[in-house]
Amino acid sequence: MPNVAQILKSKLDDPMAARRTAERPVLTIDAxxxxxxxxxxxxxxxxxxxxxxxxxxxxxxxxxxxRDYARKIVLMDRSSKSTPVRDIMTAQVLHVRMSDTAEACMALMTQHRMRHLPVIDNGQLVGMVSIGDLVKTIISEQQFTIQQLEHYISGVHT
Structure with missing residues (x-):
């Protein structure tokens, strides 16, 4: 199972993610x-x-x-232009390390019903892993496994 470092590296294959990463490793906003x-x-x-x-x-x-925007601005009829981010953010931030597996990230996201995990390495924010990143990784791993099994069954060895 791939780890977070491998997932972040694979995101560079996506042109939009690669552009974001080149501009800033992680997008942030002031409170x-x-x-x-x-x-x-x-x-x-x-x-x-x-x-x-x-x-x-x-x-x-x-x-x-x-989700914070939908629940704390839209549904509460607040103004997004006059409300500071600090008023709607989630202050308790769970994070993962570069060595954590995709499986561990998925378990954490499922347990806490969240879709994004910041990646901290040596005390520094180095990336963000989303549920979409994990699903893409897991599907890719499954496709690879299926290919290997098909080659094994058919007698084609690589």
């Missing part, structure tokens, strides 16, 4: 920014979550997702 700015950034980069930072050290303060 004082408006929710409108956060949603605009998510739309621009076609992503579903941003890491929220705070202070001059850009310390991780939380995570804001499309």
């Amino acid at each position: 004082e920014a408006s929710v409108f700015e956060a949603v605009k950034m998510m739309a621009q980069y076609q992503i579903g979550a941003l890491i929220v930072t705070q202070g001059s050290e850009k310390k991780i303060a939380g995570i804001v997702t499309e």
